[in-house]
Amino acid sequence: MASQDCEAAASSRAAAASSQDCEAAASSRAEKEEQKTVRVAASSRAKKKEQKTVRVAASSSRAEKEEQKEERRTVRVTSNDGEEFEMDEAVARGSVMLRHMMELGIALDGVTLPIVSGEILALAVSYLRFHRDYDDGGSGYGYGYSYGYHSESEDTALTNFDRDLVKQLDQATLLDLLAASNYMEIEGLLRLTCQTVAEKLKGKTTEEIRQTFCIQNDYPPEEEEEVREEISWALEEKSLD
């Protein structure tokens, strides 16, 4: 009986011990967990601190750069009647003339265009701004973010913009814009305005062309007769359908 008791006592003591062990184990495990958590927390805090440092460092250096850029990032273009336009350099690069001036460093205090009026310059600037987002503008330097690839919707947007730009212009403004785009060397706008003027010539008779564009006929009658004879096939009145 005693042995049984002993055994019982022993086993209960063992149980107790083991449960103590368990507890101890459990508590030590818990402690360890805690410590781990603490460690994790600490390390993550440390990481965050580190990242913050990096971020702060980066942003401050970026800010510095931006500040530096800020001084060169826009160019001010003034028309002959005093209207000023501020453009991003990237936009201004659409005009080969402005691009060269910027490269030569002579655009820092702004550029004045002695032969372009405010009204015309406004149109040119809006063309440059819109096209900068979509294409190269023919400048050859890949200005803008797309590298020559357009989606269909972008193409439509471009065409619509171009069409709307020239559609409401009266003749004098259109011609002035043509001349200005040639002067400022904006290839796409020059092509657009030339095409628009050409459309107005298409299908018109000689006299109609003269009237539309106010051109004086300086041919003496005999010479005019000769010229018309020479190109008789091309004169609208004589073409056959």
Add this chain to the structure above:
Amino acid sequence: MESEEWESYPCSYIECEAKDQKIISEDAYDQDEATLISLDTILPDDLLEKVLSFLPIVSIIRSGSVCKRWYKAVRSHRYTWCDISPQKPWYFMFTCSDESVDGFAYDPILRKWYDFNFPCIEKSNWSTSSSSGLVSLMDSENRSRIFVCNPITRDSKRLPEAPGGKSPDYSALAISAKKKSHSYTVAVAKCKQVLEEYYQWDFSIHIYESESCLWVTSISETLVGWRGGDECVICDGILYYLIYSIGVLGNIEPRHCLIMYDLSIRTSHTSLMQLAIPVPCSLTCGRLMNVRDKLVLVGGIGRHDRLGIIKGIGIWELDKKEWHEIAKMPHKFFQGFGEFDDVFASSGSDDLIFIQSYGSPALLTFDLSQKLWKWSVRSPVTKRFPLQLFTGFCFEPRLEIAP
């Protein structure tokens, strides 16, 4: 830059503007009078030329009648901004093959016929060849009398006398012009029967270079059992020429053969016959043309039982000395011509081929890119008597090239 030109514009132009405004009728336009400014005061010559360059050729030419300044702009030859890619050719059709050389020119893009006065040509049976805007013409009565012209600008030049005799039995003409340099080569192939040897034909090729302004006799050979004809073309520096079997050495089928001669090789010891290629099948007649630097043959396909009778028309392209069939004329078009002789007119360039039956003024086009057969707009040429013959040839309308 333009600025100097601008600032020095004379005041007289502004006066001119006021004067012009009186001519304008007030109700014709919906623009304010104040905005009607003469185009001539705003656009300098080079910008005027640039605007004109966006017009179809017929409109550019028409612009020359507006005023003297515009005439000069049209004629300026400063067409550096012109698109030099190939243009769809026009077709010139004679009104009849008799004494007159009146004709009409067909523009396949605008689908219009123009009453066209073709420069230099004196008879409708003259040989013609065209390339990149230039057309060369050979007098049928004096085969050494050759012209080169631009039919649109009407610039023309008579070449020095070509060697090889004025009246060979057969002669063929070909021109090849370079788009960038505007230089050109004219080749004349002459063929004359050797006296009393009816199956021997003396054959020679003479080449003219625009840069040297000289004729050179490139090759002279005697063909045996074959004779030359009037069909030749230059393609990528090689002269292609159709020859015909005389039937001496038994019945050779097909009876047409193509010989090739590399123009850059001046002395050749190889007989031309060694490089000859037979045509793809028996033909009643063959027409050669340069289509985007490839040799194309349009041939009348003869009936098996009666070779002289035409039953259809085929188009082949030569690729590395082998013929590839591009198309056969669908039967409905073939019938649309009415009577079809075994010989017919056909020419082409860029990616358009024209086919015209000698017996009718109907004109059929074949677009090689789209593989599309299409009738032209009805031509204003009319058949006035039953045996009237019609013919024509094609040319590329260009402003910037001159002979």
